[in-house]
Amino acid sequence: MNEKQTGESAGRRARLRAAIALAVFAVIAGLLILYPPDDLYLWIKALHIVAVISWMAGLLYLPRLFVYHTDAPPGSAQSETFKVMEGRLYGTIMQPAMGLAWLLGLYLAWSVYGFQGGWLHAKLAFVVLLSGVHQYYGRAVKAFAEDRNTKTGRQWRIWNEAPALLMILIVVMVVVKPF
Structure with missing residues (x-):
């Protein structure tokens, strides 16, 4: 294992950053x-978007790591x-x-929309599902850490589509507001 990338010192630096x-x-x-500021809404919205982008990047990348991890023998340096x-x-x-993302999003839903609107309720339902995918991935991280993964690379490829599909639905709700 390359200490520069995966050692405790590198971990401390990553946590510090x-x-x-x-x-x-x-x-x-x-x-x-x-x-x-007079445009507080825009600042909160910008911070919310930054948080969502960061979250989505992880949700889309983590299952790809799982795909590659399934090919690594347990206990190997790669694993x-x-x-x-x-x-x-x-x-x-x-x-x-x-x-x-949740904190700022709920603030926006309350302060701007008063939690009103069918599109907002649908969006929140999709975000709850996305949070469920997030928690599922968290359990998978723990399972991989304990060498207990039971899924194939193909199954993780399919799971990789869940956040993408939910993201599309959420964006449509926010931009189009169909109901």
């Missing part, structure tokens, strides 16, 4: 709350590297991004 990014995000959000990659992606990027 993620903590700094979250802190910057929190400072911006705090300043917006303390000193709300151990995938375990580190999957754990860092899920815990350091995806979890905070999902939390921020």
Whole structure:
């Protein structure tokens, strides 16, 4: 295993960078709350979009890692590297991004729409399903870490389509507002 990429020192540095990014995000959000600009809605919306993009990137990439991980023999250097990659992606990027996407999204749904509108209810239902996929992937990260994966690469390829399909439905609800 390459210590430069997967060692504890690299992990600490990755966590530090993620903590700094979250802190910057929190400072911006705090300043917006303390000193709300006239266009607060646009700032919150921009931060929400950044969080959603980060979350979706992880949701689309993680199952691809699972596909490749299924081909690595348990206990091999390659398998151990995938375990580190999957754990860092899920815990350091995806979890905070999902939390921020939910927090900012619920704020927007409440402050702008008062939780009204059929399209908004449908969007929230799809986001709940997307969160379920996220949690399913979290359980898979744990299973891979314990060398207990039971799915094939083909099955993970199919699971890779779930977040993409839900993303399309969510975007259609937000942009088109069909009902």
